[in-house]
Amino acid sequence: MKDKYEILNQSVGQGSFGIVRRARHKSSDTACVVKAVKKASAGDQYRANLVDAGLGETLLRMSSEQPHDNIARYFDMLEGPTHFYVVMEELQGPELLQYIEDVFPITEAFVHDIVKQILESLAHLHGVIGLVHRDVKLANFRFRGPVDSSPLVLLDFGLASSASRPWDGAVCGTTMFMSPELVAHLVKAPQMKAMDIWAVGVILFVLLTGDSPFEDADIKAWGQPDTALQQASELVERVLARDELRVASECALALLRKLLVAEPTERLSAEAALRHSWFSTAPASGQERKLPVTREGYRKVRTASRTSEIRKPVL
Structure with missing residues (x-):
């Protein structure tokens, strides 16, 4: 994860299973956000949906091959020893x-x-x-x-x-x-x-x-x-x-x-x-x-x- 992204200290959100922080893709200098999801908190169902059922792959393919102006863009899905990492665009506008x-x-x-x-x-x-x-x-x-x-x-x-x-x-x-x-x-x-x-x-x-x-x-x-x-x-x-x-x-x-x-x-x-x-x-x-x-x-x-x-x- 750290080889590809510089994780900034500024948090932009927090949920039940992880914190969302601003980040930067090192090789392209692209701004993004990273959600770090704790495996211990998320449980097996998260992996079943994200990895086994192919949701992560589908979202990445959608964002790269068939993006839409009204749908959030996902850049990367990574897995570490204790966390899943979901990388997506940072939305600057209000809810x-x-x-x-x-x-x-x-x-x-x-x-x-x-x-x-x-x-x-x-x-x-x-x-x-x-x-x-x-x-x-x-x-x-x-x-x-x-x-x-x-x-x-x-x-x-x-x-x-x-x-x-x-x-x-x-x-x-x-x-x-x-x-x-x-x-x-x-x-x-x-x-x-x-x-x-x-x-x-x-x-x-x-x-x-x-x-x-x-x-x-x-x-x-x-x-x-x-x-x-x-x-x-x-x-x-x-x-x-x-x-x-x-x-x-x-x-x-x-x-x-x-x-x-x-x-x-x-x-x-x-x-x-x-x-x-x-x-x-x-x-x-x-x-x-x-x-x-x-x-x-x-x-x-x-x-x-x-x-x-x-x-x-x-x-």
Whole structure:
């Protein structure tokens, strides 16, 4: 590790399994960040996902051969006696929700641009790379650099898995963004990508209203396979009738109805969602109006999305 990289003392983050520090690739003088993951803390499952299942190799190949502006770039994966080392680009911009708090209030036009970039990242991940992210949430999007000239980037691929392999049975991610079929253990390989799409629907609702569409107790109630999808469908109907959504354009609401669909086979794919009229037509009158949402609402959602995690080791 030290032969290839100069590890700087400045920490840029810390998780349950390691510290992220700024670094420099010696031969190319390229700035980067390195996450050192303790093997003793991460356990065998980390190796199984990163090495044995080929996730690390897939992420490196994606970054070098098929990069996308809206997806974080990985440079290297190394293994030492006591740590795994994950090397990736350093994102200089703010987290999405932090930026929203800073520039509050926002408009539907802003939400339109953000959701489009999120869907573009997933269209590439699902359709070109063949991965399912499995932890799509607001906290996993950050701007690459200064927001005015920088794309929004999807990061944290530690739960990602192949879209073509059978579901591994793991109920993982963040509760607020979990789909009904995941909670109910009804995931089928052909529809694994639909879990990410449900999460985009939750994100769209949050951005338009400053509130979560579902309570944790409601989501946990989907744990009964026989009734989960019916319960979720009835709850979605009530959620989509909430007064907070009256400020949104009909096009935005029409897309939301196609994303928050309890039956995974009926959800739009990321590519199909990008062809929706909300993106293909001229902005509707009123999209530049400020959304009547409180800053405190976004702040509560930001806190809730960090405290409802059910995860395994992440990259």
